[in-house]
Amino acid sequence: xxxxxxxxxxxxxxxxxxxxxxxxxxxxxxxxxxxxxxxxxxxxxxxxxxxxxxxxxxxxxxxxxxxxxxxxxxxxxxxxxxxxxxxxxxxxxxxxxxxxxxxxxxxxxxxxxxxxxxxxxxxxxxxxxxxxxxxxxxxxxxxxxxxxxxxxxxxxxxxxx
Amino acid sequence: xxxxxxxxxxxxxxxxxxxxxxxxxxxxxxxxxxxxxxxxxxxxxxxxxxxxxxxxxxxxxxxxxxxxxxxxxxxxxxxxxxxxxxxxxxxxxxxxxxxxxxxxxxxxxxxxxxxxxxxxxxxxxxxxxxxxxxxxxxxxxxxxxxxxxxxxxxxxxxxxxxxxxxxxxxxxxxxxxxxxxxxxxxxxxxxxxxxxxxxxxxxxxxxxxxxxxxxxxxxxxxxxxxxxxxxxxxxxxxxxxxx
Numbered sequence: 001x002x003x004x005x006x007x008x009x010x011x012x013x014x015x016x017x018x019x020x021x022x023x024x025x026x027x028x029x030x031x032x033x034x035x036x037x038x039x040x041x042x043x044x045x046x047x048x049x050x051x052x053x054x055x056x057x058x059x060x061x062x063x064x065x066x067x068x069x070x071x072x073x074x075x076x077x078x079x080x081x082x083x084x085x086x087x088x089x090x091x092x093x094x095x096x097x098x099x100x101x102x103x104x105x106x107x108x109x110x111x112x113x114x115x116x117x118x119x120x121x122x123x124x125x126x127x128x129x130x131x132x133x134x135x136x137x138x139x140x141x142x143x144x145x146x147x148x149x150x151x152x153x154x155x156x157x158x159x160x161x
Numbered sequence: 162x163x164x165x166x167x168x169x170x171x172x173x174x175x176x177x178x179x180x181x182x183x184x185x186x187x188x189x190x191x192x193x194x195x196x197x198x199x200x201x202x203x204x205x206x207x208x209x210x211x212x213x214x215x216x217x218x219x220x221x222x223x224x225x226x227x228x229x230x231x232x233x234x235x236x237x238x239x240x241x242x243x244x245x246x247x248x249x250x251x252x253x254x255x256x257x258x259x260x261x262x263x264x265x266x267x268x269x270x271x272x273x274x275x276x277x278x279x280x281x282x283x284x285x286x287x288x289x290x291x292x293x294x295x296x297x298x299x300x301x302x303x304x305x306x307x308x309x310x311x312x313x314x315x316x317x318x319x320x321x322x323x324x325x326x327x328x329x330x331x332x333x334x335x336x337x338x339x340x341x342x343x344x345x346x347x348x349x350x351x352x353x354x355x356x357x358x359x360x361x362x363x364x365x366x367x368x369x370x371x372x373x374x375x376x377x378x379x380x381x382x383x384x385x386x387x388x389x390x391x392x393x394x395x396x397x398x399x400x401x402x403x404x
Contacts, residue, residue, distance in 0.1 A: 042295035046305035047196075053341035056223045057353045079356075086215055086356040090222050115213045115356055120263045121237050121270035122211045126357075 057085050058095035066098065070147055077148025078127075087111050087146065108140040194344045199299040200366035201338055202393030203352070204375060205274055207400075209359035212237060212272035214256040219354030221257070223339065230325045231255040232336040233276035233351055240269040240402045248402040273403050274360065276351070277302060277323040277336035278384060278392035285315040285324060285335075294333060300365070300393060301338045309333050320388045338362075365393065 038044030063084040064071045074080050085091060087106060094101045118128040129135075135142070143151050164172070212235055220226060220233045235256030239249040253260065256272075263270060279302050286294050286302060293308035294315055309332035316324045316333060327334045339349035347353070348362045363372035375381070375397070382399040383392040396403075 036292070039298055040295055041292040043292070043305050043308060046295075046308070047297050047303065047340070049305075049307075050303055050337055050340045051194075051344040055342050055345065055347060057219065057342075057347075057350045059342075059347045059353060081358055082356040083353050085219075086354045090219070090350075114215070114259055115211055117259070119212060119260055120266070121239070121260065121272055123208055123271075126211050 055092050056090035058090075058092040060084050062095040063091070073145075073147045077145075077150055079147060079149060106146075108146065112140040112144075112146070193346075196298040198366060199343075199364050200393075201300045201343060202279060202363045202365050202372075202395060203276070203338070203349070204361040204363045204372055204381075204395050204397065206359045206361065206397045207271065207273065208398050209357040210235070210272040210274055211357055211359070212256060212260050213356065214259050215354040215356060216274060216351035216360055217255050217257045219350040220336070223342075223350035224337070226334075227328055229254075230328070230334070232323075232334070233274060235260075236273045236275060237263075238269070238271050238273060238400065238402065239263060239265060240400065241265070242268055245269075245402055248404075250404075269400065269402075271400065273396075273399075274351075275321065275323070275384075276394060277319075277338070278321055278390065278394040279336075279338055281391035281393060283390060284318040284320060284388070288314040288318040290314065297340075301340055301343075302335065303337055303340060304333050304335060306330065306332050320385055320390065321392075363393075363395070 033043050033045065035044035035046075036042070060083040067084075070084075074082075088103055091103050094103050113131045116127060116129055116131075118130050122128055140146075214235060216233055217231065217235060220231075224232060226232050233255075234252055236250050236252045237256070237260050239251075241247075241249070249265070251260075256274075260272075279296075279300060281296070281300065283296060283302050286296055289295075290312065291308055291310055293305045293310070294302065295305070296302050311326055311331040311333065313326060313333070316326060319335075324333055324335045326332070339347075339351075342349055343362065349360075352360045352362045361372070364370045365372065372395075376395070379397050381395045381397050383395060384399075384403065385392075
């Protein structure tokens, strides 16, 4: 026991370290969220929180469930692969409650040129027009119906809106 | 403890059930979603991109991205005939309102949509000092807003410039690959709004995903492959001048 004579201060120091270590472990278990480390060095629950965000775009499946007639019309035209919300905008609220929330009326003068205004960087095969020259100010849907844009005699509204 | 054959036979099914629970890390909001069954990426089919900016606007509304900040944006490249090393790139307001007519004629001109590359070995997650950003088991690089200190290490680390600090929350923000949508079986907002199919969500773990056929038959590249980030945003027909 001679070796431990006069070693009291070392024991006291060791005790401080042990107490400190235990306090650290205790506080750590209290502060670190339960799901931290579940999948890696991050909070596992974070993913569920991010996934819980509500959606704004309902997705074309939701549109097609009700608007089968439009889907049929689109199938005959070039816009068959253009999703509904690409033009109509985010409408998840309308899909949830079709009765009370109605989508806004669209303005073809704004919408069509977004894609079809000529630009040198657009793919050469993509149909482009210089809108100022193309229609001399007439709205696009005078001649083209957006759901099936090719010009056929019976589908044009002849300037009616 | 001695494990006899009898004990082992009892333990194995228990271990199997336990392992199933480990694998099935199902977020509460989407009970039919199993993370281990997916490995998300995106295909950018450049010859189809018309620079309409629909993706930028869709992302902004879907994710409440503040004005002047972008989780995705579209760049217009102008590669002159004799200086292909130095392409002129413009992206007015991220391409949100489309692109004005080009200033210079001639050369090679094309659009390149950009977004988080959801790298499998992402530099941004490696530098986070607190574990606030991470790659989820289904391959999406996410930010835990409640953990983020806003130290900006990740913003500097991203070789693609895809992160920013949100001006209100002062935490790191980035593309989540619409995690709240893909876990519900929907595609991302940008893919939903893309009129030409230039953006397509790709599940690289799903053998039935059309991406595999596409990869077999097209020349697909990633951005900055020399950074060895193993990016999962795949660009079809990418021009060599794109940075």
